[in-house]
Amino acid sequence: MIPESYEGREQAYIKHTLLEKYLERLFMILGKNEDTICYVDCFAGPWQEDGDDLQDTSIAISLNTMKKCRDGLLKTYNKNVHFRALFIEKNKNAYEKLHAFLDTEAASGIETTAMNGVFSDLRGDILKWCGKTDFTFFFIDPTGWKNVVEIPTLKPLLQRPRSEFLINFMFDFILRTHTQIEFSKHMQEIFGEVPDTAGMSSKERETHLIDLYRTHLKNAQPNTGLKARSAYVKVLDTLKDRTKYDLVYLTRHPKGIQVFMDASEKLDFIQKRVRAHAKEAHHVSKTKQPKLLSTEMINEPSDEDLNEVKKYWLNKLSDQPKRFGIEELADMLEETAWFESDFQAALKELVAENKVINIDMKRKRPKNIVNFDNIERLVRV
Ligand SMILES: C[S@@+](CC[C@H](N)C(=O)[O-])C[C@H]1O[C@@H](n2cnc3c(N)ncnc32)[C@H](O)[C@@H]1O
Structure with a gap:
């Protein structure tokens, strides 16, 4: 490893x-x-x-x-x-x-x-x-x-x-x-x-x-x-x-x-x-007993609850279209220290729940709900 x-x-x-x-x-x-x-x-x-x-x-x-x-x-x-x-x-x-x-x-x-x-x-x-x-x-x-x-x-x-x-x-x-x-x-x-x-x-x-x-x-x-x-x-x-x-x-x-x-x-x-x-190696050296690595140990839950990220999005948006490009993404990443994937995952749920619309998204996308490179507009429903 x-x-x-x-x-x-x-x-x-x-x-x-x-x-x-x-x-x-x-x-x-x-x-x-x-x-x-x-x-x-x-x-x-x-x-x-x-x-x-x-x-x-x-x-x-x-x-x-x-x-x-x-x-x-x-x-x-x-x-x-x-x-x-x-x-x-x-x-x-x-x-x-x-x-x-x-x-x-x-x-x-x-x-x-x-x-x-x-x-x-x-x-x-x-x-x-x-x-x-x-x-x-x-x-x-x-x-x-x-x-x-x-x-x-x-x-x-x-x-x-x-x-x-x-x-x-x-x-x-x-x-x-x-x-x-x-x-x-x-x-x-x-x-x-x-x-x-x-x-x-x-x-x-x-x-x-x-x-x-x-x-x-x-x-x-x-x-x-x-x-x-x-x-x-x-x-x-x-x-x-x-x-x-x-x-x-x-x-x-x-x-x-x-x-x-x-x-x-x-x-x-x-x-x-x-x-x-x-941690596993340390455990083995101390106890001489192996302990299988649990997925929980490797995939520790993300610090950021998706609901927090969803709340953040909703606070940012209104019924007036708002543009999101690289400048806006950088502001958000700097401010929160979350990852872009956290923002995309939260937005995906908000779109599925009909709470937010990307008015520039012509076809449904599995990820990248907002393409920051293209500058797209989001509206809170
Ligand atoms: C943490 S090590 C660098 C490790 C290296 N960046 C790496 O990741 O492989 C810091 C190095 O800076 C040197 N060093 C310490 N104080 C220094 C100073 N004031 N000016 C220049 N080099 C210094 C040390 O001798 C040491 O080799």
């Missing part, structure tokens, strides 16, 4: 799967129009790798994805896209491994550069390497958070146009420290305020903290007329039912939110299976 090299590192597997799935979709979409695409891994490693081939690291995963997309773009669209990749690493030993690995990749046709140093010291060099015009994806996956995820540290990068970000937000650490006086300056820099979560349930607290961070990130983006947008995926502790970290995504493209959430939904299923298997 999970490659052997990831055993005991299930969270890394989840993170790498998301990175791979999202980058693949992104590069294939962007590559149709871009001549050059840049990728920057600001905390590259290698870190906790299983072997010298580095195949279980974000370095190899990103490079393999770039090669695959470069070949795919050439074959499908006859488009020759130049991929450039920059890897930053502070630790000398890790940097040497990184450098040696990139040497073995020299013939791949991907332009690679490695820099040895501290991310915050190298921000100017990173921006110089990116140049001003090419689209750049920044992966920010540190081991700690000081001088990393705070907005003043990230701001020079956040201010760059034509950029997207995937940031590892160490939620479990933030949860423990956000109320401690000695961290209040850092909290101010991360959230724009010292979060007051007194009296909140653990679910409310989590949503509040992550939303505060996303809002602060968005507000740090330059005003270019394109709305800053953000979504996130929870990476859960393997054995305990709580968030380990969040992968926070930042873009200016509504389509990006749709594609990212689609990749997250696929990840959701993988994450459930991986955790169910890890």
